[in-house]
Amino acid sequence: MAWFWTTVISVVIVFHWFVQKLLNLTTTKKKQPPSPKGLPILGHFHLLGKNPHQNLHRLAQKYGPIMFLRLGMVPAFVVSSPAGAELFLKTHDLSFANRHPSQAAEHISYGSRNIASAPYGPYWRNMRKLSTVNLLSNIKINQFQAMRKGELGALVNRLRRASDNREIVDVGKMVTTLTGDMICMMVFGRKYGDSDLGDKGFKAVIEEALDIAAAPNLGDYFPFMGTIDLQGLTRRMKQLSKIFDGFLGKIIDNHVQNKQEKETQDFVDTMIAIMDSGEAGFEFDHRHVKAVLLDMLIGGTDTSAVTVNWALAELIRHPQIMKKLQQELDKVVGMDEYIEESHLDKLDYLNFVIKETFRLHPIVPLIGHKTMEDLTVENFHVPKGSSVFVNVWSIHKDPNVWEDPEKFWPERFSETNVDLQGRDFRLLPFGSGRRVCPGYQLGLTVVRLVLARLVHCFDWELPNGMLPNELDMAEHFRFVMSREKPLMAIPVYRLHK
Numbered sequence: 001m002a003w004f005w006t007t008v009i010s011v012v013i014v015f016h017w018f019v020q021k022l023l024n025l026t027t028t029k030k031k032q033p034p035s036p037k038g039l040p041i042l043g044h045f046h047l048l049g050k051n052p053h054q055n056l057h058r059l060a061q062k063y064g065p066i067m068f069l070r071l072g073m074v075p076a077f078v079v080s081s082p083a084g085a086e087l088f089l090k091t092h093d094l095s096f097a098n099r100h101p102s103q104a105a106e107h108i109s110y111g112s113r114n115i116a117s118a119p120y121g122p123y124w125r126n127m128r129k130l131s132t133v134n135l136l137s138n139i140k141i142n143q144f145q146a147m148r149k150g151e152l153g154a155l156v157n158r159l160r161r162a163s164d165n166r167e168i169v170d171v172g173k174m175v176t177t178l179t180g181d182m183i184c185m186m187v188f189g190r191k192y193g194d195s196d197l198g199d200k201g202f203k204a205v206i207e208e209a210l211d212i213a214a215a216p217n218l219g220d221y222f223p224f225m226g227t228i229d230l231q232g233l234t235r236r237m238k239q240l241s242k243i244f245d246g247f248l249g250k251i252i253d254n255h256v257q258n259k260q261e262k263e264t265q266d267f268v269d270t271m272i273a274i275m276d277s278g279e280a281g282f283e284f285d286h287r288h289v290k291a292v293l294l295d296m297l298i299g300g301t302d303t304s305a306v307t308v309n310w311a312l313a314e315l316i317r318h319p320q321i322m323k324k325l326q327q328e329l330d331k332v333v334g335m336d337e338y339i340e341e342s343h344l345d346k347l348d349y350l351n352f353v354i355k356e357t358f359r360l361h362p363i364v365p366l367i368g369h370k371t372m373e374d375l376t377v378e379n380f381h382v383p384k385g386s387s388v389f390v391n392v393w394s395i396h397k398d399p400n401v402w403e404d405p406e407k408f409w410p411e412r413f414s415e416t417n418v419d420l421q422g423r424d425f426r427l428l429p430f431g432s433g434r435r436v437c438p439g440y441q442l443g444l445t446v447v448r449l450v451l452a453r454l455v456h457c458f459d460w461e462l463p464n465g466m467l468p469n470e471l472d473m474a475e476h477f478r479f480v481m482s483r484e485k486p487l488m489a490i491p492v493y494r495l496h497k
């Protein structure tokens with residue numbers, strides 16, 4: 001059998017080499033941005049490495065803020081400056097509003113029926129609107145305020161017990177469980193534990209989905225490789241999709257069975273009602289419902305938790321900044337009360353800390369879009385179907401834009417009114433343009449609330465006499481970029497309450 005595959009792969013490689021030569025011949029007359037030297041067939045795929053955002057940042061220092069790469073059969077433009085990001089995400093927003101099709105979207109997200117990977121068009125617009133109105137609007141977010149308060153209170157109680165026993169806790173894991181519970185309550189109407197998502201457990205399955213979705217997959221850049229699955233990613237995706245499908249199928253069945261007994265509707269009830277009514281005006285069956293539920297589960301669980309984890313790690317590394325934030329929280333709420341959502345708008349320094357965290361640790365370091373038509377940007381020819389990667393991580397470290405960019409320095413935001421909603425192209429943690437994150441308000445509310453409570457209620461000590469500047473801040477690149485090592489710390493309760 002080995003000879004068969006060797007022959008197939010060789011034929012495919014030779015064929016592909018000819019196609020590429022042909023492509024090069026037809027495109028060389030048109031102006032391309034600077035580009036590093038590539039390899040035959042692979043193009044620049046091998047340059048991405050384990051941490052593509054860092055490697056592309058290094059390449060941009062040499063080749064400039066708009067760089068051309070060929071990833072297998074896909075032409076790609078890498079953008080690493082605020083001006084470049086504005087061109088691609090604002091000036092030509094509509095042309096770049098598509099997503100590159102991926103094996104992950106095909107196998108895990110029900111053939112791109114979710115919002116995040118759906119091609120730009122009426123289906124994507126309708127689904128996005130539906131989710132925004134029924135789950136992510138300010139009114140909906142406020143309806144769940146009491147739930148967030150209850151869940152956060154339970155976490156603080158667990159941490160108080162850890163404080164009494166001088167226990168070392170894995171902060172990231174506890175906060176991920178909290179945000180996972182919050183999003184399950186909002187979307188499914190109840191919490192789900194580890195045993196509910198296959199043998200591996202809830203958190204492990206979500207993490208695996210985030211890892212696989214971000215892994216550079218040969219099948220996405222050489223379509224014929226999808227079936228060969230040299231990296232074994234498709235096999236893992238199919239296993240994961242079975243687990244998710246079983247889990248979401250049970251949730252839908254439960255909602256259908258218990259429909260009569262409920263007073264308030266959760267997001268699943270709303271989606272089922274729209275599906276049953278047949279009034280959606282577009283194709284809408286179980287696959288569409290499941291794909292969007294999965295978007296909300298994955299979008300709502302790790303994003304906020306990972307951001308809180310980065311922020312707390314930076315605060316532990318910078319005790320003066322931690323003190324200053326605690327002073328603000330003490331001044332606004334005192335030592336006898338907990339921080340609530342109603343206090344958040346009074347906490348300016350908290351907002352500076354969060355902006356600075358998003359700047360240094362954007363959890364989506366590379367934002368990927370795809371062109372829907374041939375066009376010219378900055379005199380460069382961009383062929384239809386090209387991928388565009390906005391290297392947000394690189395923009396956030398640009399010394400032409402940020403003074404002392406490697407330094408964690410929240411005060412920098414006291415002078416400038418840089419917003420987080422994608423209107424200012426120097427800071428893009430939620431993206432910008434038509435595809436900007438629809439969970440912005442929910443994500444930011446959870447990050448502000450949880451971080452404020454953790455810092456107000458507790459001092460945080462590092463275990464085994466570790467010094468703040470010894471805390472490892474290495475990154476683990478995946479769909480939501482997290483810390484490579486868990487943040488282990490001892491909470492020390494500090495309030496009088």
Ligand code: HEM
Nearest residue numbers: 115116296299300303304364429430431432435437439443
């Ligand atoms: C700290 C929290 C969060 C951050 C930093 C974040 C960041 C992002 C970014 C950078 C994008 C890509 C934007 C683009 O392509 O231009 C995105 C897309 C998306 N996010 Fe978020 N997100 C967060 C929370 C959430 C939450 C809570 C949800 C839902 C419960 C969510 C759902 C989505 C969806 C569905 C998309 C795809 C939008 C589309 O393609 O139209 N996100 N997010």
